[in-house]
Amino acid sequence: MVESHRVGCWAHFPFSDWSHETATAVLPAFLAVIGAGPAWLGAIEGIADGFSSFSKLAAGHYTDRLKHRKPLAVFGYAFTAIGTASFAVATHAIHVLIGRSAAWLGRGVRSPAKKALLAADVPPGAYGRAFGLERLMDTLGAILGPLTALWILQATNHSYRKVFLWTLLPGMIAVACFWLLVRERPMEVKQKKSFFLGLRTLPTEFRKFMVGVGIFGAGDFSHTLLILYATKMLAGQYGMGARRAWR
Secondary structure (H helix, E strand, C coil): CCCHHHHHHHHCCCHHHHHHHHHHHHHHHHHHHCCCCHHHHHHHHHHHHHHHHHHHHHHHHHHCCCCCCHHHHHHHHHHHHHHHHHHHHCCCHHHHHHHHHHHHHHHHHHHHHHHHHHHHHCCHHHHHHHHHHHHHHHHHHHHHHHHHHHHHHHHCCCCHHHHHHHCHHHHHHHHHHHHHHCCCCCCCCCCCCCHHHHHHCCCHHHHHHHHHHHHHHHCCCCCHHHHHHHHHHHHHHHCHHHHHHHC
């Protein structure tokens, strides 16, 4: 049986996704306002996703060697929140690139520690339910983010910087929730192995699964490009007034 109290204490908080999805919803339009075109958006998202992916790989390796994983996860949540809120002081696309890369680096660092904590807190027979609940909370944050961004834009006469500053609130609530509510079980420190030796010891079936995931990932692209496309389509169909409203 899932220990619902401990899982519920932190799996039910979508604040971090609420924070960065709010920023993501207005990021393409904000870049246009500061004079950065679609190429900048693609570069920012590609570089940031690269940082996230490689930091997950490295953090996953070192997370297995840590006795306490909670501090690493808390650090990642805080770094993501601060990096996202830093868009509020950006005056050039390079500033957004630095902030987004920092935010996604923190996201990559925290993910293996967070998932390891969840896996350690539930029996193997409940992994599906536990991780399904965790993904549900992430999706809830992804829904709340764009809605919040539109509301703040309407309330502030389309002030992107106020939207980005607001993201610090749910972002830091996520940090506080994780720090105060997650109770970690001390883990036995595993024998130290080199990074590549650790990869070779992964089960064969898991490696086959990862090949499929890699093929899918190679064909994926940033969802912010869809937001940019939708903004341009609205401008062409409904005029600049609708475009500004959706920004």
